[in-house]
Amino acid sequence: MxxxxxxxxxxxxxxxxxxxxxxxxxxxxxxxxxxxxxxxxxxxxxxxxxxxxxxxxxxxxxxxxxxxxxxxxxxxxxxxxxxxxxxxxxxxxxxxxxxxxxxxVSSGKKYELIAVKDGGGYTALTNAAQSGDTEIVDTLLISLSVEQRVSLLNIRTISLNTALHKAAYLGHTAALQSMLTSIPPGKVSAFLSIKNDDRRTPLKDAEYWGWKDTVELLKSWQQPILAAQAAAADKKIAALQEADRLKTEELANQREELLESHQQIVALQEADNRKTAELTNQREESQRQIIALQETNNQLTADMAVMMERLYRLDIYLHTPTDTDETGDQLHEPQG
Structure with a gap:
């Protein structure tokens, strides 16, 4: 790896x-x-x-x-x-x-990760709002509690822009709608009144750049939210939560499959290690037996040499004539 x-x-x-x-x-x-x-x-x-x-x-x-x-x-x-x-x-x-x-990421670190700022003070949500990617905006927000969404939408870049500012500045109406429906209605007016370093609110940014649909949306949010909008938002959140649940199950199944494969590999490795150890022991025992046989053979060879020497000397003794006197008496034993 x-x-x-x-x-x-x-x-x-x-x-x-x-x-x-x-x-x-x-x-x-x-x-x-x-x-x-x-x-x-x-x-x-x-x-x-x-x-x-x-x-x-x-x-x-x-x-x-x-x-x-x-x-x-x-x-x-x-x-x-x-x-x-x-x-x-x-x-x-x-x-x-x-x-x-x-x-x-662990559940306790999810908000912290989404809220991490880059060098310009942009969070992941700021990036999504600037791109106008409504699906990713929803994905980020649905993973957080209401309190965390409120906190996230309060984060500003080094130019004091919020995620709402970045979406309004580029006319991303759908992304704005998703962000606004993700927080309690009573909090909306406070967010729409935040000003960047150009002293503009999200609505003023949309008006400045001439995004008519965005302007209409933001103005509508300055009035009480209609029950139909709230119901639509709840339905959307429920659908996203169900999709999130299914995704969680899918990822859990993938992880279990990987872990099962790894466990099988570990079991095979352990079996291989045991077999290797057995073969090593057998080889060492065989080597010990060979050494013992060699030592026995060497000893037998040495004993055989000694015996042959003795036989040789006996043979010489048996075939050596003895000296006798005139009467036939032996005068002396042969040497050796």
């Missing part, structure tokens, strides 16, 4: 998805998190950030899916300019990836 990440960071072409899948099946989630978080390029880009910026969403999904609930450190990594993976996913307009990131 480490080699794949390093090669991916160095490369600029299309990634080898087959190799990535194979590497993931043999890597524990904790090990994967450490590698993806610590290995970076000269601008602090992780493999995840590069995958998003290079338009390789499959790589981003494969890297994030096993890390649900443990990837906070990775997701809060900033590159030059202060952008996080969530900033990049929003800029790319990849709603599925935005959803995956929000499912991957």
């Amino acid at each position: 480490e080699q794949w990440i390093r090669e991916y960071i160095r490369a600029s072409g299309a990634p080898d998805i087959t190799s990535l899948r194979a590497a993931l099946t043999t890597t524990l989630p904790d090990q994967l998190l450490q590698l993806v978080t610590t290995i970076r390029d000269s601008k602090s880009y992780t493999a995840l950030l590069l995958a998003i910026s290079r338009d390789h969403p499959v790589v981003a999904h494969l890297l994030l899916t096993p890390l649900r609930g443990i990837a906070d450190e990775l997701l809060f990594v900033k590159v030059e300019g202060g952008d996080t993976a969530l900033h990049w996913a929003v800029w790319k307009g990849d709603r599925e990836l935005v959803e995956l990131i929000l499912h991957t």
